[in-house]
Amino acid sequence: MEASSPQARDKAKMRYKEKKKTRTFGKQKRYASRKARADTRKRVKGRFVKAGEEYDYDPLVTRNF
Numbered sequence: 513m514e515a516s517s518p519q520a521r522d523k524a525k526m527r528y529k530e531k532k533k534t535r536t537f538g539k540q541k542r543y544a545s546r547k548a549r550a551d552t553r554k555r556v557k558g559r560f561v562k563a564g565e566e567y568d569y570d571p572l573v574t575r576n577f
Contacts, residue, residue, distance in 0.1 A: 541547050553560050 554563050555561065
């Protein structure tokens with residue numbers, strides 16, 4: 513069977529369609545250890561902060577760097 517034959521194209525299309533059915537576009541955890549660590553870290557407004565520091569965020573105060 514040639515690479516450019518109609519049968520080869522049909523076979524390739526069927527393979528593509530079958531693989532397309534198994535795709536997952538949702539969120540998934542890739543590393544359980546990273547997830548466990550992130551769940552135990554301290555957060556303020558969804559962001560990680562250092563455990564020993566006081567958090568004094570005031571959005572109205574501007575910092576001069």
